[in-house]
Amino acid sequence: MSLSTPLIPRHDMAGGNVPGHVNADGVYVPTSEERTAYQALHIPWAEQVKYGYYALYFLCGLLFTFLITNVIWKVRTRYNVKIPLYSRAVALLRLLTYPQLPVNKWLSLLWTFGPLGPNLLLLAGLLFVSAFTWINQYYYYPPYYGSAPLYLRSEWLAMATLPFVYVLGSKRNIISVLTGVSHEKLQVLHQGAAFNFTYMSLVHTIAAIIRARQEKGLVYATQTNEVYVSGFVALSPLLVLFVGALPPFRKSFYEAFYWVHIIMALFFAGALFWHGYKLLDSDAYMIATIVLFLLGVTWRLVMMFLDNPILHRATATLIDEETIKLMIPTLYIKWSPGQHVFIRFSTVRPLESHPFSIATVPRPDEQSNSVRNMVFLLKPLSGFTKTLFEDVRANEGKVTYKVLIDGPYGGAGHDLRAFDSVLVIAGGTGITWALSVLQDLAYYGKGQEVRMIWAVRHTDALSWFEHELETLQKRMPSFKIQIYVTRENPRSTATISVDETKEHHPADEGRSIPIDTPATELSMSFDKTHKFPSNPGRPYLPALIEEQARTTQGSLSVACCGPPSMLVDCSNAVTKAQIGILKGVYPELNEVFLKSESYGW
Numbered sequence: 256m257s258l259s260t261p262l263i264p265r266h267d268m269a270g271g272n273v274p275g276h277v278n279a280d281g282v283y284v285p286t287s288e289e290r291t292a293y294q295a296l297h298i299p300w301a302e303q304v305k306y307g308y309y310a311l312y313f314l315c316g317l318l319f320t321f322l323i324t325n326v327i328w329k330v331r332t333r334y335n336v337k338i339p340l341y342s343r344a345v346a347l348l349r350l351l352t353y354p355q356l357p358v359n360k361w362l363s364l365l366w367t368f369g370p371l372g373p374n375l376l377l378l379a380g381l382l383f384v385s386a387f388t389w390i391n392q393y394y395y396y397p398p399y400y401g402s403a404p405l406y407l408r409s410e411w412l413a414m415a416t417l418p419f420v421y422v423l424g425s426k427r428n429i430i431s432v433l434t435g436v437s438h439e440k441l442q443v444l445h446q447g448a449a450f451n452f453t454y455m456s457l458v459h460t461i462a463a464i465i466r467a468r469q470e471k472g473l474v475y476a477t478q479t480n481e482v483y484v485s486g487f488v489a490l491s492p493l494l495v496l497f498v499g500a501l502p503p504f505r506k507s508f509y510e511a512f513y514w515v516h517i518i519m520a521l522f523f524a525g526a527l528f529w530h531g532y533k534l535l536d537s538d539a540y541m542i543a544t545i546v547l548f549l550l551g552v553t554w555r556l557v558m559m560f561l562d563n564p565i566l567h568r569a570t571a572t573l574i575d576e577e578t579i580k581l582m583i584p585t586l587y588i589k590w591s592p593g594q595h596v597f598i599r600f601s602t603v604r605p606l607e608s609h610p611f612s613i614a615t616v617p618r619p620d621e622q623s624n625s626v627r628n629m630v631f632l633l634k635p636l637s638g639f640t641k642t643l644f645e646d647v648r649a650n651e652g653k654v655t656y657k658v659l660i661d662g663p664y665g666g667a668g669h670d671l672r673a674f675d676s677v678l679v680i681a682g683g684t685g686i687t688w689a690l691s692v693l694q695d696l697a698y699y700g701k702g703q704e705v706r707m708i709w710a711v712r713h714t715d716a717l718s719w720f721e722h723e724l725e726t727l728q729k730r731m732p733s734f735k736i737q738i739y740v741t742r743e744n745p746r747s748t749a750t751i752s753v754d755e756t757k758e759h760h761p762a763d764e765g766r767s768i769p770i771d772t773p774a775t776e777l778s779m780s781f782d783k784t785h786k787f788p789s790n791p792g793r794p795y796l797p798a799l800i801e802e803q804a805r806t807t808q809g810s811l812s813v814a815c816c817g818p819p820s821m822l823v824d825c826s827n828a829v830t831k832a833q834i835g836i837l838k839g840v841y842p843e844l845n846e847v848f849l850k851s852e853s854y855g856w
């Protein structure tokens with residue numbers, strides 16, 4: 256990224272600049288010795304690489320902190336080791352990280368708001384680079400005395416961030432391995448690191464332009480100094496990357512965004528080599544970026560090859576007008592609860608691959624070399640999923656496709672098994688994620704208390720899972736199910752009309768819901784045609800989670816997958832429970848952990 260002046264600038268003898276003399280504009284042009292001596296007294300050019308080191312210390316320090324946290328978490332969940340002060344320290348940490356930020360209509364055009372934790376981290380990063388850039392107000396040398404300190408600082412702060420930007424954006428990457436945080440959760444950090452990188456690059460560019468204007472002008476600088484040209488060439492793809500990734504574009508034109516992003520990221524890397532390779536530390540940052548990025552890509556390709564020695568066969572069936580069920584038998588892929596894979600269909604928009612959560616986990620007797628079934632539920636939206644839906648419908652509701660599987664990624668791991676009580680909350684097709692979590696607890700759990708709340712639009716949807724839920728109930732006698740139907744299907748026999756937006760607040764019934772109340776008692780006889788009775792309206796999650804926290808003895812995990820508003824309610828209610836732990840409101844409860852999955856980034 257350097258726009259810095261070579262030690263002997265090419266234009267010294269051009270344009271009337273004779274070192275040691277006053278030029279045509281009446282400005283003294285120093286000799287290179289004078290310039291070096293001047294810089295040595297102020298901020299030497301080469302010394303400014305230290306800003307890159309500061310950024311590296313900051314980023315590696317964070318990485319190390321996450322690594323240690325990951326190790327502590329693994330020890331806690333795998334071996335159930337009691338760690339002194341763990342309960343209060345963790346409650347405090349979660350209090351600071353779980354709350355969801357209020358969404359501002361205008362700011363959300365720039366940023367996808369989410370939990371406070373990653374936003375705090377990114378704010379710390381932003382303050383860090385801003386402080387190092389702006390606090391020292393020695394921004395420019397006098398004309399002809401060399402590169403502006405402001406653009407050197409911002410350059411090195413940006414360069415040190417570069418490997419992190421590329422690695423955080425990769426599906427398989429070293430940061431996920433070290434921290435245990437999967438690619439979809441790292442997306443927000445990728446976006447934040449890229450934001451900082453672009454911010455520093457713009458400071459770098461503007462400072463370079465100002466410096467050029469203080470001397471013989473920008474046109475002259477671009478004509479005589481190639482580094483200005485390569486700088487602008489590198490800036491163009493960076494701006495396309497930045498603007499193209501803003502939420503309105505990314506969410507509305509995901510496929511276009513994705514391909515433009517990949518192509519521009521490669522173009523940018525190439526332009527950066529042209530712009531600043533072999534300038535002090537720049538080659539180290541660039542090579543680290545390329546090596547780490549290519550390692551991730553190679554790892555992903557190798558895994559894809561090993562997982563798909565031949566293309567998998569996926570049978571798609573229409574369950575109803577809103578859902579496709581996909582069944583993919585596999586011999587090769589191993590997965591854990593809550594994981595998702597990217598599926599590429601060979602005959603339906605083959606250039607695209609989309610993430611879907613696996614609704615099953617391998618049963619204990621399936622773990623060896625037998626064929627295991629991956630089951631998915633897909634909700635048709637307006638792009639690929641709609642095309643697939645129409646294709647299946649045109650083929651009498653059932654088609655078999657050849658597909659390439661990339662993954663699995665993410666998931667709940669086996670962490671939830673360690674908790675004394677697990678509350679699983681699912682909205683709509685979030686049930687796929689929830690089911691695999693429940694199956695894991697049923698097959699491999701320690702017999703803990705498990706409760707599920709599922710909000711679904713139509714009672715039709717219940718029939719997909721009745722068999723599965725019954726099996727779970729048989730395996731986990733204490734398993735409680737509460738189903739909320741938010742909008743009755745007009746084709747159903749039920750006659751009560753329901754306001755989807757209305758929450759089914761326990762207080763509506765003049766009492767709170769005791770945790771051991773069977774779902775049958777809670778039911779308002781809304782639907783008698785299904786084995787699992789349901790309540791009308793949306794579940795009032797704050798009260799349900801509070802109730803669960805109040806009655807849990809030991810540790811509680813809330814696992815939530817559903818629409819954004821549901822995740823917000825869960826996060827905020829679990830945050831409130833942390834306050835309860837710190838204040839000693841729940842004497843029997845020592846920990847509340849939130850595991851959430853959102854179907855987007």
Ligand SMILES: Cc1cc2nc3c(=O)[nH]c(=O)nc-3n(C[C@H](O)[C@H](O)[C@H](O)COP(=O)(O)OP(=O)(O)OC[C@H]3O[C@@H](n4cnc5c(N)ncnc54)[C@H](O)[C@@H]3O)c2cc1C
Pocket residue numbers: 439505506507508509510595608609610611612613631632633634635636637638639640641665684687688853854855856
């Ligand atoms: C980790 C994860 C797990 C998911 N699991 C499920 C599941 O089990 N069942 C289910 O029905 N849906 C699931 N989704 C959502 C599903 O991936 C999208 O609905 C699907 O990709 C939309 O494709 P489309 O072209 O029809 O979307 P469009 O109608 O074009 O866009 C709808 C939304 O989907 C987003 N989107 C589109 N393509 C992608 C993509 N390749 N990757 C990420 N987001 C994309 C868009 O940004 C937009 O916000 C999951 C998403 C994620 C991130």
